[in-house]
Amino acid sequence: MGKKVEEVPQLKQFREWFDKRHEYAKEWKRENGGKIVGYYCTYCPEEILYAAGVLPVRILGSHEPESITRPYLHDMYCPFCHDTLAQGLQGRYDYLDGVTLAQSCLHMRQSYFSFVDRVPNIQWSYYMHFPHGVNNPHATPYLRWELEKFKSAVEEWTGVTITNKELDKAIEIYNKNRQLMKKVFELRRGEKPPITGLHAMEMVVSSQVVDKKDHNEILESFLEDLKDVEVDRETGTRLILIGSEDDDRSFLELVEYGINYPATFVYEECCTGARYFWDEVRPNEDRLMALAERYVKRIPCPAKDWAAGELIRRRFQHIEKVIKDYNVQGAIIAQMKFCDPHELDIPSLRVLFDKNNVKHLTLELDITQPIGQFRTRVEAFLEALGEEDLFF
Amino acid sequence: MEVKVRPLECWNDFKKYRERYYKNYLEAKDKGGIRWAGSAWAFDAIPHGLGEDVYPLTGEPYGATCAFFHEFSRQCLETIERKGAARDLCGYMRNYWGSIAQNKYLLADGSIVEPFPRPDFNFTIHICCSHAKWYHYAAELENGVPTYAVDISVGPGYLLDDKKINYVVKQLNDAIPWMEKITGREYDDELLIKAVYAEADAMSTWAKICKLNQARPAPLEEKSMFSLYVLNLINRSDPEVAKLYHKLYDEVESRVKRGIGALTHEQFRFFTDNPPPWAFLKVYRYLEKEYAAISLGAIYTFGLGGGWIGMDEKGEKWIWEPAPTPEEAGVEITNREEALRWTAEYNLRYRASWQHEYSHWIRKLETYQMIKDWNADAIIMHINRGCELWNMSTLEVRDYLVKKGIPVATYEGNMADPRDFDEARTFNVIDSFMQSLGIERISEK
């Protein structure tokens, strides 16, 4: 019999990276003497930065109350945007040499520009006009062009010429990371998923803030170790998490560890989950075209997933497949307060879940969560899914 | 100094046009015509090629009309909230959906008819995070109206290049066979070309009219401008609209020459920002009556309907000069490709309100320059909960202007959800602002 999941050292490593991401970045800089760029949205073509020897790290919130962003961001912009800007204003990202945003929603755009203006020591910033119309056929060649400009800008700033060889290497490392995380996710399809949503989140988020090389190393051994791990927790209700930035540990802990009834996330359809890594770059003589294709064809963010002639949402198609593959019984829709792109999908998403016989619960996330209120909702949700034996 | 005031003569023409517009859309099918719906920002010249009997319904002005009629608006909003739409979503969009969901259609005079006229297709763009999804959801509410949204997220005008423009042109190109398929009609490039000329004419002329408001006394106040600029948002590629704007231009120009102002006494000139709270235009009246304060406009009224040069090539200064029409630019449009390219480029480059959508860097310069060029004393900003696009940058702009020594006041509200507006608070802000600037009430004088 193998060891218990909680004792697997790689999980501890993920958590440590998650907790000490700023320390890691500073350490990396000391060791490599390289530049670090913070990126705002998961549509950022990290491979290009990586190929130039730059470490891309994702800018995320910290889930602590703050009062410093409201002079710049409207109250009704999403908490994620407030939280990320707050990190910058508080100096937590003082090690960044540059910041970049691959055009995403308006809220994030505002947060990004305020970050660029108001966080000291930012030498370089790049706003990339990433297409929104990822469901139309012209997006890929157009994105290729934007990538080309991005690449030149990075080259100009770093003084490094990004060769095909370096790009290939970066793509390989990134693809590997994607493959490995996907393999970990696939283990969760089974009856007894070895890891929880909390573990998965820490794995994915840590990959966004450390050098993928380091992350791959740990991931490989992690996969090995997971093979003969002893799963002692009761899986309970199999849940899918739908959301955007879902890296608030207190929330995941509540659902998976803090309720009277067992429940486990088996899949996270969010940008701190599967949306980040699910799709790989497919080889192409034209490296930038290969990248463009990957970023256009990946599971879309709701901000980009809309009708261009046909009434389909690609993300929904993916979710439907996941429901079957992962035997999903319930869905928690974690709606970032005031996030329009996600909110606009919710009425139709509910229909989709109903159609597939998946019960769903919508919770509205803020910078910090009202755990007391959430507990009641989640508990009642799980009660409704089970507890048959109290009714006779 | 007492100023002569006189009602605008072509006011009625504009009003009639608007009334006819909503009726035409309603009755299009009776006449065998085509109906389409989409954003006021959509490339509305394109559907013109389907024939002369093609009638649009643009969503934002429609939403604003709903909001103006309080009670109807409330019913729309409540109806759609019951279906699960979140309250913080775009105010126009919620009114629009609510109108569909209730199956009721509002005409410009406030009368309500049933059922809601279903469009043959939706043709829109994706400028904010909502537009394309707005019509996607509307299509679902309407049991699957074919919907096409054009992505225009290629960046501000001064950063445009051929490939960016091409990306948009290709999407427009694809839209034409798509429309042909849906409507079963053959596309007429001549009509498209006519529409494209008309669009630039209408938009550049509106910009010229706005410039006339630099005069002292100002010939127009913003509340009337709302009824004037709107034609460019409902049907700007209709050649009749351009004609009306020329007529208006002549009239306003002659007012300036004769020293006719919008207010009898102009004590204080200010700009506003964002779409106004449509249900509470009395804010403007209050400022006029109590403080003889005139709103000269906003980047909203100027920029949405107007074609402007905008940012200079280096991105360092905003230029409030009317954009050239094809004639002025010495361009001749002879075929579909040229027409699409022209309309794509004109909109991407010269629509003032598309530029600042990318960054407050642009919006700051745009607003500042406007205040300088029109000689305004201050700006009163509507912190508009109803539109996340227009509301983007407002606080950064506020901060910038205050540092530049320009007095700024802000009040919270919602352009299209009357429930988000607090009247007492808003008047309190205005009084505080005026008092802090030492502007006296005229009633106290």
Added chain:
Amino acid sequence: MEAIQESEYWKWPETVWVDESKNWKEAEVISCGIDLGSVSSQAVIMLDGELYAYSNLRTGSSSAASSEKALGSILEKIGDMKREDIHYIVGTGYGRVSIPFANKTITEIACHGRGANYIYGPSVRTVLDMGGQDLKAIKVDERGKVVNFLMNDKCAAGTGRGIEVVADLLSIPVTEVGPMSLEVYPDDEPEPVSTTCIVFGKSEILGLMRKGWPTNRILAAFFRAVATRVVELLERVGVEPEFAITGGISKNPGVVTRVQDMLGMKALETEYDPQIAGAIGAALFAKALYEKQTGKR
């Protein structure tokens, strides 16, 4: 600055009740449910699944003490029953986790569903629980088991506390605000207060007061807004007959009448106190759990 004594308009009457006709010593299963809400606490004792006694008190600042008090006041009134005589206790409500002597906790959503089934009968399909801090629309099956539910999250208007705040602002006892608002209903009903956010709404109400609106009209405008919110939530979950209201606000005719009229549907009536529905549900679960534990089922 002197602290000025507040009048406590938000206070509502407390109750302790025992069915004197029953003898608890004859019961096989004595089960208890305690609903520790944010505003009120109820304890219910059932004898073999029949209501025997209950209390309905204001929640204090300590949950443990409030639950002790809720149960203690009943035991005191019964006289000879001790806590140890009770076979099983289920806690519910916001404070359920801090009831020291509960054997198990179950959410108030499940308990209200179950309790409504008991007091209104098995035909109930939609339960509206209007409590102190939240509003819940619950759909249940014929056993009172929750099928689906929704809770308000963006706005606190349709809640007991929201109503208390307004009662305080207008200096009218909370038990009277509802009836008073009906004085102008339906013929003279004003438009709802525009905002349902209680913070913003307060300033609007102050504005109306200053405009010289009579109190009953202000209340009508306020309750209209509350009712709209309530109906919105109900329609989102999908109201199906039969429909019942539980929780404290069910005693407020200003809300109930408007909600019924807007829905075009009458709420079921009962001789029980609908505020104790949650505690009844908890007590019924307690019985089931006790029987499960002792192998009686």
Added chain:
Amino acid sequence: MIVAGIDAGSKFTKVVLVNENKEIIGTSNVRTGIDHHKTVEEALEEALKAAGISRDEVDKFIATGFGKISVPFADSELTQVVAAGKGTYFVWPKVKTVIEVGAEESRAVKVDENGNIKDFALADKCAAGTGSFVDAMVRYLEVPLEEFGRMSLEAKGNIPMNAQCVIFAESEVVSLLHNNVPKPEISRAIHDAIADRVASIARRVGIEDDVVVIGGLANDVGFVDSLKRELGTEVHVPDKIAPELVPALGAALSGL
């Protein structure tokens, strides 16, 4: 010459009487009742009594506050922003940033070295940063108002609260209570949450020393302490006059 400044607040109505030497000769503070006119009369009566003068001796009445229109006999009205700026500048001439927190409203006013108003910001919707929030919490915690402020100072302060709306903040407090969190910690969490919201408003106009806080909540030592910490700068409470009387004083002074 004697001028009366009348601040008709949503919860309290205050009157300050000044003479031509800018000396305060009488003040009052009365709970605002349903009948606003009556409250104003009462408050005025009390202030006159304190000053030992009769109503005829008052030359001018200047009204301010949310209920300023319920002072029908006022000679003129002053907005709360200007009243706050003027009053504070008088009692604290070095002031640059005024923060006022009353029962239902909070605001920040920026003044220049001559006491002119440069900028101001009012609380947005959903702000829990007001005195009535404290009043409600005090009821939940079942402690006296003074005690509530004081106990906050004893706390360690490691409980974050996400207080957007008063009602939802209340439910957070209830959860804390149910989880047996000590009352001083809860008090501190509440004060921090209010300070957080108030600071958000104040930051819109920019924090510049001296920062002076006025309005009823300035009496709350726990709040002032939290605000200091939040802003990272010294926060002054006027010492010459009760902080909630400052706007009424500002109104009175404007009539001289």
